[in-house]
Amino acid sequence: MVSLESCPSRSEDLVWRKIDEEIVILTEDGRSIHTLDKVGGVIWELVDGTKSVQDIATLICDRFDVSPETAQADVLEFCRELADKSIIVVQN
């Protein structure tokens, strides 16, 4: 379960590239493709296994015009969604 204290990292089984400012992620079998928009792409690049969801939300808050509460809620939801798809893995 992803919480604000979790330190998510990108799954090792994926290939991802930045194309036209968006992140394109391919699963290892090459059949499943995910794309992330600009904000999703920024979060993706911050998801490195060392920062907590809370840390990432703070950085997003500094970078975009968004309240701390909204940033926390959005980053948490984003990480949960990606964890459900095994695109990120979580260490609590």
Add this chain to the structure above:
Amino acid sequence: MSVVNKDLECGLQIGDICCSLRFKDPDYSSLLRRYYNGFLSEDDPDLTIDVDIISHQEEIHLPNSIIMSKTVNGNGFNFHSGLIKGTLNLGERYCAIDVKEALFKRIRIFEHFLFQTYYTLLNENRSKTGRESFLMHACTVVKEGSGYLFTGPSESGKSTIAKLSSDYTVLGDEIAIIERDDGSYFIRSTPFRGDFRKNINGSSRLDVIFLIRHGKKNEIKKIGKREFVTRFVREIIYPGTLLSINRKKCIAKMMDFCSAIADHVPFYELSFLPDKSFLGCIEELKLGDYEQKEVI
């Protein structure tokens, strides 16, 4: 000196690669020679494959793909729990396979083995040629010296485009080779055909790529690179080889190839009516500075 019985063999040309399939029963070799007419080769094969057909009483449910359900153990491989199993000795350029008879009733599934054979031999040759090639689901047409690639998922209209383009040179309607050589891109025909069987064994420089779909009007639309790459990469046939391979590396290679091609070859989305009028729409591309065009 061994004598090769040509009646038992089918030498198949796939791009630069030639492989010889040898059967015990001449019915199978002649079936394949008929099926792959136009792509047969008498050249010295890059790989000789002895094929043993295994008959069976039970009905076998064939999957749509056997590419991702293959296991490898040393020099041995096993597709989809024994549908095809065999061993490969690349040093001797020799392969032996046992194939369940049911696969010869749906040769298109057997062709998945040939895709991986092609990629295996391509990997061996890459250091010599420096070229990078992929198989992909595409219809390829040469019209007045320009090479066009039409790609899209199943039922998007690849065979329809081939039939409607029959006044021109159709390289294929189902599986094409797309190749990068010294910074330029080329398309080549393959023996792997869909419904259109009058294709030519040949190649061309690649000038334009279309991501196709049936539409209520003919329309060519510019799309962004991200959208192009995500749709185009789905149509590349996974470049797995017969033996073990680093999957992540393969996928990365596919992705980088698609990204690079987008920087070198113009690409569009084409919605088309099932008649020849879409060809006029494509003709207008040559007039330059094309943004979006509709042809009634």
